[in-house]
Amino acid sequence: VIDIRKLYAQTSAFTYDPGFTSTASCQSKITYIDGDQGVLLHRGYPISQLAEQSSFMEVCYLLLNGELPKQDELATFSRTISRHTMLHEQLMTFLRGFRRDAHPMAIMCGIVGALSAFYHDSTDITDPQQRMIASHRLIAKMPTIAAMAFKYSVGQPFLYPDNSLSYSANFLRMTFGVPAEPYEVDPAVEKAMDRIFILHADHEQNASTSTVRLAGSSGANPFACIAAGIACLWGPAHGGANEAALNMLREIGTPDRIPHYIERAKDKDDPFRLMGFGHRVYKNYDPRATVMQKTVREVFNALKVTDPVFEVALQLEEMALNDDYFIEKKLFPNVDFYSGVILSAIGFPTSMFTALFALARTVGWIAQWNEMITDPDQKIGRPRQLYTGPTQRDYVPIDRR
Ligand code: ACO
Numbered sequence: 405v406i407d408i409r410k411l412y413a414q415t416s417a418f419t420y421d422p423g424f425t426s427t428a429s430c431q432s433k434i435t436y437i438d439g440d441q442g443v444l445l446h447r448g449y450p451i452s453q454l455a456e457q458s459s460f461m462e463v464c465y466l467l468l469n470g471e472l473p474k475q476d477e478l479a480t481f482s483r484t485i486s487r488h489t490m491l492h493e494q495l496m497t498f499l500r501g502f503r504r505d506a507h508p509m510a511i512m513c514g515i516v517g518a519l520s521a522f523y524h525d526s527t528d529i530t531d532p533q534q535r536m537i538a539s540h541r542l543i544a545k546m547p548t549i550a551a552m553a554f555k556y557s558v559g560q561p562f563l564y565p566d567n568s569l570s571y572s573a574n575f576l577r578m579t580f581g582v583p584a585e586p587y588e589v590d591p592a593v594e595k596a597m598d599r600i601f602i603l604h605a606d607h608e609q610n611a612s613t614s615t616v617r618l619a620g621s622s623g624a625n626p627f628a629c630i631a632a633g634i635a636c637l638w639g640p641a642h643g644g645a646n647e648a649a650l651n652m653l654r655e656i657g658t659p660d661r662i663p664h665y666i667e668r669a670k671d672k673d674d675p676f677r678l679m680g681f682g683h684r685v686y687k688n689y690d691p692r693a694t695v696m697q698k699t700v701r702e703v704f705n706a707l708k709v710t711d712p713v714f715e716v717a718l719q720l721e722e723m724a725l726n727d728d729y730f731i732e733k734k735l736f737p738n739v740d741f742y743s744g745v746i747l748s749a750i751g752f753p754t755s756m757f758t759a760l761f762a763l764a765r766t767v768g769w770i771a772q773w774n775e776m777i778t779d780p781d782q783k784i785g786r787p788r789q790l791y792t793g794p795t796q797r798d799y800v801p802i803d804r805r
Contacts, residue, residue, distance in 0.1 A: 408427075423684075429609060429617070430609065430617065430776065430779065430781075430782075431779070431781065432608060432609070432772065432775060433447070433470065434446065434447065434467060434606060434608070434768075434772060434775060435447075435607060435608040435768070436448070437607070437685050437686070439685035439686045439688065441688060442688035442689045442690065442691050442736075446463065446466060446467060446605070447466050447470055447471070449466070449472070451602075451603065451691050451692060451695070452691060452695060454466075454602055455599050455602050455603055455692075455695045456695075458472075458602065459602075460571055460598045460601040460602050460605070461481060461482045461485065461571055463601075463602050463767070464481070464605070465477065467605060467606055467767050467768060467771040468539060468767065468770070468771050468774070482571070484540055485540055485543055485544045486544070486571075486574075487544075488541045488545060489544045489545065489548055489565035489567060489574065490545075490548070490564070491545060492522045495515060495518065495519075495522065496562065498514070498515065499511060499515060499552060499553070499556060502514070504556070504557065504559065505557065506553075506557070507755055508550065508554060508557065508755055508756055508758075508759040509637075509638045509759055509762065511549075511552075511553040512546075512550065512553060512762055513631050513634045513635050513638075516542070516546075516549065516627055516630050516631040517627065518627075519627040520625050520627040520628050523537075523538070523541060525537070526538035526541060527625035527626070529620075529623060529626070538626040538627065538770075539626070539770045539771075542626065542627070542766050542770050543766055543767050543770065546762070546763040546766045547565075547571065547578065547763055548565055550579075550756070550760065550762070551578035551579045553756075553759060554579050554753075554756055554759075555578075555579070562578075563578045563581050563582075563583060564578075565578060569589070570594065570598070572595075572597040572598040573589040573597075575597065576589050576593065576594060576597060576750075577589060580751060590706060590707070592705075592706030593750055595702075596699050596702060596703045596706075596746060596750070599695065600696075600699070600743060600746065600747070600760070601760075601763070603692045603695060603696060603739060603743075603764075604692075604739065604760075604761050604764035605764055605765065605767050606765070606768025607765075607768065609772075610642065610684075611636050611639075612633040612634075612636040612637040612642060612769065613765075613769055613772050615632050615633050615635070615636040616629045616630060616632060616772060617772060617776050617785065618632075619633075620773045620776055620777065621776065621782065621783065621785040622785075626770060629769070629773055630766060630769050630770065630773075633762075633765070633769045637758060637761060637762050638758060640679070643758045643761040643762065643765070644758050645679050645738070646680070646740040646743045646747070646757040646761060647744065647754045647757045647758055648679040649740050649743075649744050650744030650745065650754055650757070651679075651754060652665075652678070652680075653713040653716050653717055653720070653745070654713055656716050657712075657716070658716065659715065659716055659719045662723055666678075666720075666723055666727060669724075669729075670729045678720070678724060678735070679740070679741075680738055680740040680741030680744075681730070681735050681736070681738065682733070682735040682736075682738065683738045686736060686738065687734035687736075688736060689737070690736060690738040690739055692739040693736070693737040693738055693739055693741055696739060696741070696742040696743050696746065697742045699746055700714055700742050700746050700749070703749050703750065704749060707749060707750075709749055711745060711748065711749060713745055713748075714745050717741065717742060717745060721737055721741070743757070743761075747760060
């Protein structure tokens with residue numbers, strides 16, 4: 405590892421590295437990825453163990469505090485989060501200003517940015533107490549915001565949070581429940597939802613997390629920084645890939661059409677890519693995709709449903725993994741390949757998929773933001789550029805051009 409800052413101080417040299425393929429922008433103790441081996445650890449704990457054995461609240465505590473909580477610490481943390489689930493009534497007026505067919509991600513960018521205007525007592529980034537309250541507020545309010553964005557799009561009344569339920573059950577009830585009618589959350593679906601949140605909780609310096617850090621490096625308040633992260637996550641090359649992957653699987657439709665799409669993905673003159681395949685860091689199977697694939701089966705069994713797209717996904721994976729192009733380029737399924745199949749089985753429309761990703765990633769973003777704020781090496785993010793425009797020239801008045 406070369407510390408380019410020392411070299412720069414002596415020579416004004418800098419690196420040209422579009423897409424930051426080989427430049428570390430920070431030091432971090434939160435998440436470790438070994439892309440060649442397909443390893444993902446949060447604070448040292450393997451993602452498969454966390455997904456199988458812990459809860460999303462536990463993982464939130466771990467990411468924020470560095471250690472797994474003891475029983476009483478978890479109880480206190482969960483209670484604190486549930487105390488912050490409500491949204492200010494005026495925010496609902498704000499939400500109703502969106503067009504009915506607004507994408508939930510557009511609503512989330514707007515509402516989360518607007519939180520800065522409602523919670524002045526947690527925007528002083530120099531105060532650790534205020535930073536902690538902002539972190540709790542963001543984690544707690546994201547399910548409420550996401551559920552309301554959904555309800556708004558289908559024209560149903562909003563449901564207020566029920567803080568007697570778990571984080572995931574409360575979200576499912578706010579999304580699928582109807583006022584004045586009982587809503588029973590299926591425990592298997594609740595567990596699957598919680599696991600999906602765990603699998604998306606953090607992933608070190610991906611595009612949206614780097615965006616949150618870059619926005620935060622100027623001293624911007626945490627709500628504004630997370631809104632920036634949501635905007636970045638929206639793109640189809642990042643969080644939007646789960647929506648794009650399911651749309652692709654539906655378009656393929658039947659296994660006999662898979663070879664045609666594999667050929668298209670390999671054709672350099674065709675912009676088509678296999679969505680949910682490939683990763684900047686993983687050059688092996690994404691460990692989150694393994695858990696996700698298993699969870700599809702669990703949800704199908706619990707709900708006694710099936711979906712032909714799952715068979716298409718399994719066969720597409722098998723064919724791609726045996727194809728020289730994908731082998732040579734080390735392209736494997738990523739977390740987004742199977743997540744859409746599960747979310748669709750639970751009942752979410754595709755437009756909500758990236759919103760769910762944003763909900764779950766909020767804890768990672770805010771943990772990384774907190775780490776950055778307290779890092780003594782922290783500086784305003786200011787990438788250099790390689791200028792390729794014209795050299796200096798004289799201004800020509802408009803009548804002589
Ligand atoms: N289908 C077909 N070819 C692909 C795919 C794909 N899904 N992904 C990468 N390739 C090819 C590229 O064409 C490129 O080929 P080349 O070397 O001949 O030019 C090579 O593999 C390397 O790909 P890059 O785009 O240069 O790799 P990069 O690290 O910049 O991109 C990315 C990674 C954006 C994830 C890419 O694999 C992709 O677009 N995948 C589909 C979208 C997707 O699933 N995104 C979700 C990522 S995970 C997440 O954000 C949660």
